[in-house]
Amino acid sequence: METFKERYSEHFLQRFVEIVHEHTDDFDERLFHEQVYRNDWQELAFxxxxxxxxEALTAALPLPYEQAVQLLMQIAPQCRGVEYLFFPDYVELNGLDHVELSMKALEVLTVYSSAEFAVRPFILQYPIGMLRQMNIWAQDDNEHVRRLASEGFRPRLPWSFQLKPFIADxxxxxxxxxxxxxxxxxxxxKSVANHLNDIAKDHPERIAEIARQWYGQHLYTDWIVKHGCRTLLKQDHPQVMKLFGYVASETVTISNLQIGAQTVPIGGEIDISFILHNEEDIPQNVRIDYxxxxxxxxxxxxxxxFRWVSRDFAPGQHEMRKKHSFKLITTRKYYAGQxxxxLYVNGVQVGEVSFEVTDAR
Incomplete structure (x- = not known):
C-alpha cells in the first residue's frame, strides 16, 4: 500500500510544475527540483x-509574497487532496507577517487540502485575533472553512505541536x-467531537459538564457529545456513563469468556469470545469494552x-466474538510475554483471561 510520503512521486511533482507553468513564467523548474531532491529526500517523512x-517552491517562485499567494489561490482548484498540504504550508512558512492576506489564503486553500496545520503558528503569535477569525469561520457557508475553525484550534491535534495556552484554558x-x-x-x-475529546484529556469534569448541557438537544449534537466523550467512556467516568445509560446491572451477566489459543505470535491475531446474558424481559443498554x-x-x-460494542441487547443470550490483531503497526510495538x-460491561470488570505473546515466527 502506498504511504502518504510516496505520493510525492516524480510524476506528481512534474505535474505540479506543469500546472504552475500554465499560470506564470516566473518559476524556476530546475531550481525547484534541485531543492526538493537535495540530500536526504528519501529519508524524509510525510x-x-x-x-x-x-521551501523549494519559495526558492523557485521569486515573487513577492502577495503575488505568490494569489497565484496559489488561483491554481488551487487544480490541486486538490492531501498531497497539496504544501500550499497552506507555504503560507505558514512565508506569511506570518501578512496576517490578513494569509487568513484569506488559508480560507481558500483549506477547501482543496487543509489548513489545519498551517494556521497554528498564527494562533500562537496572534491568539486574540485568531479567536476572532475562528468565530468568523464558524459561520462560513463552506463546511471545510467551518471545520478549520475547530480543527485548527484543537489543543492536541495529531501531527502538530500542542496549543498549550488552550490546553490550560x-x-x-x-x-x-x-x-x-x-x-x-x-x-x-467529527472535528468538534475530536476537539472535545482533546479537551477531555486535560479537563474531564468540564467536558462532562458540557455533555450534560448539550445532550438531548439535537440528533447532531448527541452524536458529537457521545463521540467527544469517548476517552471519558473508556475511563468509565461515572457521570458520563450514567448520561448515556450505561449503568451496572445485576441482570446483565457474562459466561464462557475464553480465547482461541493460549499463545499468539507477534503479527498474528487472537479470538475472544463470551456469552452475554440479559435476564430482564426488556432490552438493556450495554457498553462492552476490553x-x-x-x-x-x-x-x-x-x-x-478498546471498544467492543455499545447498543441495546434483547432479552436472552448473545454470543459475542471478536479478533484482536497483533500485526505490526507504526503506532505500537509489541513485546513477547504474558x-x-x-472485560468490562457498563464500566464494571466482569472477567479476565491471560495468554502469551511470542516472537514472530
Missing amino acids: KQRIRRIS PEPTLAVLEQLKRDSSLYVR EMQFMKANGQQAPKR HHIH
Whole structure:
C-alpha cells in the first residue's frame, strides 16, 4: 500500500510544475527540483516532505509574497487532496507577517487540502485575533472553512505541536464550538467531537459538564457529545456513563469468556469470545469494552482500552466474538510475554483471561 510520503512521486511533482507553468513564467523548474531532491529526500517523512516542497517552491517562485499567494489561490482548484498540504504550508512558512492576506489564503486553500496545520503558528503569535477569525469561520457557508475553525484550534491535534495556552484554558474555543454543535456537516461534527475529546484529556469534569448541557438537544449534537466523550467512556467516568445509560446491572451477566489459543505470535491475531446474558424481559443498554494489558520493553504492563460494542441487547443470550490483531503497526510495538484481557460491561470488570505473546515466527 502506498504511504502518504510516496505520493510525492516524480510524476506528481512534474505535474505540479506543469500546472504552475500554465499560470506564470516566473518559476524556476530546475531550481525547484534541485531543492526538493537535495540530500536526504528519501529519508524524509510525510510532513517533512511537505515542508521541503514548500521551501523549494519559495526558492523557485521569486515573487513577492502577495503575488505568490494569489497565484496559489488561483491554481488551487487544480490541486486538490492531501498531497497539496504544501500550499497552506507555504503560507505558514512565508506569511506570518501578512496576517490578513494569509487568513484569506488559508480560507481558500483549506477547501482543496487543509489548513489545519498551517494556521497554528498564527494562533500562537496572534491568539486574540485568531479567536476572532475562528468565530468568523464558524459561520462560513463552506463546511471545510467551518471545520478549520475547530480543527485548527484543537489543543492536541495529531501531527502538530500542542496549543498549550488552550490546553490550560479551553474556554475561548469552547465558546466557538458552541456555534458548531448542530452543524449539518458530518465532516465538521467529527472535528468538534475530536476537539472535545482533546479537551477531555486535560479537563474531564468540564467536558462532562458540557455533555450534560448539550445532550438531548439535537440528533447532531448527541452524536458529537457521545463521540467527544469517548476517552471519558473508556475511563468509565461515572457521570458520563450514567448520561448515556450505561449503568451496572445485576441482570446483565457474562459466561464462557475464553480465547482461541493460549499463545499468539507477534503479527498474528487472537479470538475472544463470551456469552452475554440479559435476564430482564426488556432490552438493556450495554457498553462492552476490553482492556489489553500490553507487555512493555521493561517487563511492566501498560493497559489500553478498546471498544467492543455499545447498543441495546434483547432479552436472552448473545454470543459475542471478536479478533484482536497483533500485526505490526507504526503506532505500537509489541513485546513477547504474558498479556491479560480484562472485560468490562457498563464500566464494571466482569472477567479476565491471560495468554502469551511470542516472537514472530
